Amino acid sequence: EYGSEDIDILPNGLAFISSGLKYPGIQSLAPDRPGEIFLMDLNEDKPRAVELRISRGFDLASFNPHGISTYID
Numbered sequence: 498e499y500g501s502e503d504i505d506i507l508p509n510g511l512a513f514i515s516s517g518l519k520y521p522g523i524q525s526l527a528p529d530r531p532g533e534i535f536l537m538d539l540n541e542d543k544p545r546a547v548e549l550r551i552s553r554g555f556d557l558a559s560f561n562p563h564g565i566s567t568y569i570d
Contacts, residue, residue: 501535503564510540515562532560 502518517532519525535546551557 502562505565505567506539507567507569510538512537512539512544513565513567514546515565517561518563519561531557532562534562534565 501514501516504512504514506512514535514537515532516535517527517530519528534549534551536549537544537546551560
């Protein structure tokens with residue numbers, strides 16, 4: 498709804514999407530909303546982005562994601 502900043506797609510078709518980047522001096526569509534990470538399963542017939550819950554204790558109010566990448570071990 499507010500746009501995404503970056504996306505990383507795993508070989509199994511799961512996509513992680515970062516959203517909520519704010520730059521000083523550039524208009525934001527949701528200035529009071531913290532950043533978010535979404536998950537989308539591209540194997541579904543009608544994929545939809547689902548917001549991932551971020552662990553307690555994380556400073557969500559200042560979360561301002563710029564990019565995203567994954568590491569497969």
